[in-house]
Amino acid sequence: MAYSEKVLDHYENPRNVGKFDDSADEIGTGMVGAPACGDVMRLQIKVNEQGIIEDAKFKTYGCGSAIASSSLLTEWVKGKTLDEAAQIKNTEIAQELALPPVKIHCSVLAEDAIKAAVADYRQKRTVS
């Protein structure tokens, strides 16, 4: 299948690949899988005292569209509040990357991952 230029760009030069130490309490981790294909995405956010996402990293074991979706997402969430980040819609990602219908679930994975990362961060904060 043909990938869009933006997908290829993120796929060949993924932004913010990596990992934060999950035990640090300024880190939120979202780990999600796509039932449709078995691909897995780990997205992590680093949040400052003002509740702003300072940094984000991802690792995606999956297709080019999933890698591009998570790469794009790490760029988008930087500088956002937790609420703003949790409101990012997969449709915005799919539109930006010009994903074809069969690849929409790859962007859903990215939306699920950021929501899970925000939830994980919040849960850590209430427990500790």
Ligand code: FES
């Ligand atoms: Fe092929 Fe997801 S279905 S990598």
Ligand code: FES
């Ligand atoms: Fe399943 Fe892309 S094909 S995440």
